[in-house]
Amino acid sequence: MLTAKKPDNEQSRLASLRALDVLDSAPEAQFNALVCAAAHVAGTSISLLSLVDANRQWFKANFGLPGLAETTRDASFCAHTILQDDVMEVPDALRDERFVDNPLVCGGPGIRFYAGAPVRLADGSCVGSLCVIDRAPRKLTAAQLEILRQLAQAAASALEGRRAVQQLREASGEIRYNATHDALTGLVNRSEFEARLRRVLQKAGEDRSEHALLYIDIDQFKLVNDSCGHAIGDQLLQQVSKLFADAIRTRDTLARLGGDEFAIILEHCSAEQAQRVAQQICDAMAVFRFMHDDRSFRIGASIGLVPVDDRWTTAAAIMQAADASCYAAKEAGRNRVHLWFDTDTAIRVRAGEMQWAMRIEQALDQNQFVLFAQRIEELGRKSHGIRAEALLRMVQDDGDLVPPGAFLPAAERFHLASRIDKWVMQNALAWLQALPDPRIIRTLSINLSGHSIGDRAFHRHAISSFREAGPRICQQVCVEITETAAVTNLGDAAAFIAQIRALGVQVALDDFGSGASSFGYLKNLPVDYVKIDGQFVRDVVDDPLDEAAVRCFAEVARVVGVKTVAEFVDRPEVLVKLRSLGIDYAQGFLLHRPAPLNDLLESNAVAVA
Secondary structure (H helix, E strand, O other): OOOOOOOOOHHHHHHHHHHOOOOOOOOOHHHHHHHHHHHHHHOOOEEEEEEEOOOEEEEEEEEOOOOOOEEEOOOOOHHHHOOOOOOEEEOOHHHOOOOOOOHHHHOOOOOOEEEEEEEEOOOOOEEEEEEEEEOOOOOOOHHHHHHHHHHHHHHHHHHHHHHHHHHHHHHHHHHHHHHHEOOOOOOEOHHHHHHHHHHHHHHHHHHOOOEEEEEEEEEOHHHHHHHHOHHHHHHHHHHHHHHHHHOOOOOOEEEEEEOOEEEEEEOOOOHHHHHHHHHHHHHHHHHOEEEEOOEEEEOEEEEEEEEEOOOOOOHHHHHHHHHHHHHHHHHOOOOOEEEOOOHHHHHHHHHHHHHHHHHHHHHHHHOOEEEEEEEOEEOOOOOOOEEEEEEEEEEOOOOOEEOHHHHHHHHHHOOOHHHHHHHHHHHHHHHHHOOOOHHHEEEEEEEEOHHHHOOHHHHHHHHHHHHHHOHHHHOOEEEEEEHHHHHHOHHHHHHHHHHHHHOOOEEEEEEEOOOOOHHHHHHHOOOOEEEEOHHHHOOOOOOHHHHHHHHHHHHHHHHHOOEEEEOOOOOHHHHHHHHHOOOOEEOOOOOOOOEEOOHHHHOOOOOOO
């Protein structure tokens, strides 16, 4: 085995690598996306972003070699790549004297083919390689080699951008930390806690997720504070804050609200799970003893537990209920949990959903739905025809319109979502067929629910409807499927997508980026568009991480030949940023407010493009 020599600039190269502060860091989506894209484009089973350290190569991103984080530098192919100015390609390692007896060739993972593009920083230092690997001999095409070079350049930019963001955070971190944290315990303070609670409450209202709030008051704190002094009382607060932190997950929020009051937000946690966590805290406090000057103090925690869900309208109301529940726990004997439960509210919620279910049935039977639309604007060169997304509204008996957020939760709970989807599809197709000039509409997007994606009977109905509508109409339709629905029913979704695309129907993956492995789904779901989740778009101008995520989405989409749509565009500066990042289409209130479907033909929507 021929060991690669070290570059002439080895010391400065290593200094540049260490300055990135990336070695042994956790996996990150933007780098995982690059190796996934490289493997997809090259058609190989393995792709790595390898950083060549003094005595090892370490993988910042790894596709196809799970569990392997590094190898020795002596065995590394990438140690040879960093000596090159361009891609190093080894068509067959067993026919290359440098690698024929390499342990990575003779043993696991059994490398036969390798192609690596140098990852070169702005200062000229080559810190590693973006490589693709296979277990059979082969060669890349010129187009594949060029894409590999571009992905390596993207990796270098992402590494330097990552460090720039880190430095910016470090520079402003102390000021922000002091503004949002309690000086004594290091926990989140009241103002930051309430801000996080408002965000969690908003999320619960948007997706009906369940969370919980624990409001904690330290029993016997006043006794310690009065008898031993405030400095000793502060020590007690520091000790119990660590005890609370040990009882919760890292994703949860623990705060000191002031004095001896603490609070915890348990995200994505049912009331039953939260009660177990709260009881664990009480049990730990029951055996905890605070010691000072040979004196032992028994300390307890009275906890008020409040479910955080879409029944609440304000964070202040939740805090008030939690405070009242905490008081009830103290009144009941201290060091215990009191669960807030508004029976009347629960009954009203259940009755309300049943009322909506009956109202949906009536609307379906009496055709009391109506389609609105919101335009989708091209950010590059304009093509002929309007692109829009069809949006559903329910018409009340008095003529008022009801947005889908009011009735779709009940539709999903009572298994009416697929019936609604059939109504939308039937009426959208009929509208397209009745157009006086078919060229007016380039694409009309139709949303499908998760229930429909997992329902094979619905698949048969949809395919029959598209076939009956004919090729011209099919080419004007785009079916939108949320990433969550697609992943939940991955096999059925992939089969359905393949069938309707064969008929000419386009497919968009909605809320892209909201899942943990979004890029991986692009390999299994042959879609035409990805609609970037609004959580990344809203603050793309202000949040460097959101900007990096959107840039990465755009780069990977271009590599795999998928167009990008940014949702929730509500500010001119956001539109400018999206255009600079190479996003293909934009949608949001800045560009067009939803209007009746026929208004697309009768008026020019307000567009900023």
